[in-house]
Amino acid sequence: MMIPVAANDVAFSVHAVTLTAFTLSQVLIYERGNQKVSKVCISITAVVWTAAIVCLIVAWPKSNWLWLIDVFNTIQVLMTAIKYIPQAVMNFRRKSTTGWSIGNILLDLTGGVLNFGQMGVQSIDQHTLVNFYGNIGKTLLSLEVVFFDVIFIIQHYVLYPVKRDENDGDYPVLPVQAKDGAGV
Numbered sequence: 001m002m003i004p005v006a007a008n009d010v011a012f013s014v015h016a017v018t019l020t021a022f023t024l025s026q027v028l029i030y031e032r033g034n035q036k037v038s039k040v041c042i043s044i045t046a047v048v049w050t051a052a053i054v055c056l057i058v059a060w061p062k063s064n065w066l067w068l069i070d071v072f073n074t075i076q077v078l079m080t081a082i083k084y085i086p087q088a089v090m091n092f093r094r095k096s097t098t099g100w101s102i103g104n105i106l107l108d109l110t111g112g113v114l115n116f117g118q119m120g121v122q123s124i125d126q127h128t129l130v131n132f133y134g135n136i137g138k139t140l141l142s143l144e145v146v147f148f149d150v151i152f153i154i155q156h157y158v159l160y161p162v163k164r165d166e167n168d169g170d171y172p173v174l175p176v177q178a179k180d181g182a183g184v
Helices: 007-029 039-059 065-094 103-126 136-159
Strands: none
């Protein structure tokens, strides 16, 4: 049986884990003011790490690595839902996406569509749909990412667009300094 996990899939996973670890390290070293990691976040993280370690211990004696990858794929799909749902709900409750960047969502959508496209091209080339159902974690993740990204794009550009004042040209991020040095 063909295993639909290509080297680029492994490279992407290693890349994602590395960048996530880098981002998490920033939580530890940069000032956060009065913000703290919530107890819910700590609990979810503890449960996920415990499940991952238990599954690794179960898979190790029998070298059941494909099962372990499937478990990790499931964890990734669940964690992605946990990551996106609160933002979508918060945008809905606030009726706004102000203060939130759409840039990463557009990149994420591009990645999800291209990932799905890659599976399609490989399926056409191999005359089989095993790329979709054989690597269900990749398929579900692509669909989930595209689904939430479309929601965020609709929220940002259609439902809650930023209303700009016609008299105001640019919106500076930082206050403009007056000649006397005071912020305007």
